[in-house]
Amino acid sequence: MIRFVRHWHARAGVIAALFLLFLAISGLVLNHTDALSLAKREVKASWLMHWYGLKSTVPKQGYLFKDGFLAAADGRWVMDGHILREGAEQPPLGAMTWNQARVIAGAEALYLYTAEGQLIDKLSDAELPGKPIRQLGLAGDKLVLATVRGHFSSSDALTWQPHDGEQPTWSSLQALPNAELKEVKQAFAPSLPLERIILDLHSGRIFGRYGPLLMDLAAIVLVVLSLSGVWIYLRTVRKKPQH
Amino acid sequence: MNKNMIAAACALLLLVMAGSAQAIQQYLTSEQFLTEAFGNEVSKPQALWLNKETAKQVEKILGHAPHQTRQRYWRTGNSSAWILEEIGKEEPITAGFVVTDGRIAQARILTYRESRGWEVRYPAFLKQFQGAQLQVDDHLNQPVDGISGATLSVNAMVRMARLALYFDRLSRAE
Numbered sequence: 001m002i003r004f005v006r007h008w009h010a011r012a013g014v015i016a017a018l019f020l021l022f023l024a025i026s027g028l029v030l031n032h033t034d035a036l037s038l039a040k041r042e043v044k045a046s047w048l049m050h051w052y053g054l055k056s057t058v059p060k061q062g063y064l065f066k067d068g069f070l071a072a073a074d075g076r077w078v079m080d081g082h083i084l085r086e087g088a089e090q091p092p093l094g095a096m097t098w099n100q101a102r103v104i105a106g107a108e109a110l111y112l113y114t115a116e117g118q119l120i121d122k123l124s125d126a127e128l129p130g131k132p133i134r135q136l137g138l139a140g141d142k143l144v145l146a147t148v149r150g151h152f153s154s155s156d157a158l159t160w161q162p163h164d165g166e167q168p169t170w171s172s173l174q175a176l177p178n179a180e181l182k183e184v185k186q187a188f189a190p191s192l193p194l195e196r197i198i199l200d201l202h203s204g205r206i207f208g209r210y211g212p213l214l215m216d217l218a219a220i221v222l223v224v225l226s227l228s229g230v231w232i233y234l235r236t237v238r239k240k241p242q243h
Numbered sequence: 244m245n246k247n248m249i250a251a252a253c254a255l256l257l258l259v260m261a262g263s264a265q266a267i268q269q270y271l272t273s274e275q276f277l278t279e280a281f282g283n284e285v286s287k288p289q290a291l292w293l294n295k296e297t298a299k300q301v302e303k304i305l306g307h308a309p310h311q312t313r314q315r316y317w318r319t320g321n322s323s324a325w326i327l328e329e330i331g332k333e334e335p336i337t338a339g340f341v342v343t344d345g346r347i348a349q350a351r352i353l354t355y356r357e358s359r360g361w362e363v364r365y366p367a368f369l370k371q372f373q374g375a376q377l378q379v380d381d382h383l384n385q386p387v388d389g390i391s392g393a394t395l396s397v398n399a400m401v402r403m404a405r406l407a408l409y410f411d412r413l414s415r416a417e
Contacts, residue, residue: 112313121313126273127288158288158315 002235009228016225019218026202030195038195046189048197051206054190061173062184063095065102068115069176070095071184077104081183082117094136094171098143103157105136105145105171112157121157129160137168144168267334269354270364273326276339276351277317280324288315291414304381304405305329314410322348323414325407331357331396338400340372340407345415347375347404360396372400377408 033039062071068080072092077085079102088106095104101120104111108131112120125131130147137144142153144163153163176184197206204211277285291314293301301309310328317324322343328335334356341349350372352364362368368390375383383405389397 114312119311121290121311121315127315156290158290 002232005228006232009225009232012221013225016218016221019215020222023202023215023218026198029198030202033195038198039193041194042191043194043197044189044191049190049192052190052192054192056185056188056190058181058185058188060176060181062176062180063092063104063171064174064176065095065115066097068102069180069184070102070104071176071188073188076188078184078187079113079117080115081180081187083187084113084117093133096136096138096171098138098157099141103136103143105133107132107134110136110145110157123157135170137170139163139166139168146170267354267356268361268364271339271351271353273339273353276326276353277324279351280322280339280341280349281317281319284319286317286319288317289414290315291410291417297413300381300409301406304409305402316410316414318414323411325410326353327403327406329399329403329406331360331399333357336363336396336399336403338403340404342407342411345376345408345411347372347408349373350400350404355396357396360390360393362390362393363396363400368397372404375404375408377405377412381405381409383408 029036029038057073059071059073062069070077070079070084070092072078072088075086075088076083077088077092084104090107093105093107095102097103100114102113102115104113109122109124110128110133111122114120128147129145129152130149133145133147135146137146139153142155142163142165143157144151144153145160146168151163151168152160153165153168154160200206200211204213204215207214271279274285293309293312293314298309298312314325322341325340325342326337327340328337330336336352336356337354339349339351339353340347350369352369355361355364368388371385371387372383375385375387378384383401387397387401387404
């Protein structure tokens with residue numbers, strides 16, 4: 001009997017060791033998610049995204065600045081090929097160049113960026129003359145917001161007055177130039193945080209619906225191995241000749 | 244025994260629900276905070292712009308680069324009011340500080356979004372900031388006692404208090 005158990009204990013042990021190593025290493029990495037910034041590291045490998053069934057939505061329209069563009073899809077805002085925001089709940093309603101800044105309006109907030117993508121200021125709640133914002137426009141050198149409370153203009157994006165001056169030029173969606181489409185395509189390529197991929201590897205979910213079952217099986221094998229190991233040890237100790 | 248266990252499970256469930264219900268709590272709007280600080284004569288907002296040098300100093304105080312390069316504030320006489328945001332653990336905490344003559348006169352939590360650590364909104368905790376000044380090394384000149392289970396929120400509040408004092412000093416120098 002002991003020969004039989006030893007035989008299978010060794011073979012199952014080698015196979016289970018692979019799973020154990022894999023689980024231990026992935027578990028160790030997941031234990032230090034924050035230190036390793038796993039949530040912030042985006043993986044874009046096309047074969048992996050294909051495996052997850054993720055497809056990119058590439059917008060063909062966007063907002064044009066004097067020397068750049070803003071495009072948005074699936075909660076991602078991309079300015080000049082660089083990701084500006086992720087997980088935005090609503091798409092931008094307008095974007096335009098104002099003085100040296102690039103202004104982007106969402107329904108609930110107004111963002112001021114530099115051309116390099118550095119946030120200058122974000123105006124929301126009481127900093128806005130009214131919400132939701134419906135349109136963003138320019139009247140001379142004044143920024144104009146169309147809100148549910150009416151039209152308001154500002155020359156510094158700090159204080160707002162009811163706008164009753166010249167007719168604003170409203171920002172509107174335009175076809176993105178062909179030259180930008182390659183950049184847009186790259187920027188909207190699907191991606192997943194590394195943390196999610198390692199979590200799925202650890203749980204087996206990356207291998208589809210049967211992956212977790214495979215990991216369950218490996219766990220059961222480990223339990224059996226622990227028991228058989230203890231059993232073999234006890235048998236060996238008992239059989240030792242006593243002096 | 245079984246009844247005790249069920250009661251304990253219910254209590255735990257209620258505690259978890261209470262914890263999640265704490266998420267995103269607005270205690271004060273910015274208008275209410277400013278009215279509290281300045282009465283009905285709230286001045287127009289002013290802007291403090293960060294340059295490379297001051298942004299570096301802000302990074303030293305916060306431990307990360309500033310989120311934005313323009314900071315809005317309100318000033319009446321010797322007092323200035325600052326509404327700042329800083330992440331405690333995962334979500335930003337919005338806090339308001341009134342600085343008078345280089346000392347914190349008032350600290351308030353406007354919006355708290357974390358699921359734990361909301362005890363920082365209690366006056367007993369916030370009173371500790373009153374009278375605090377910025378030392379030469381840009382730290383507060385008086386200690387702020389922590390709250391167990393709210394360490395990250397307490398740290399975020401201390402960083403924002405230091406930042407409000409630093410911004411006030413910058414705005415007065417302009």
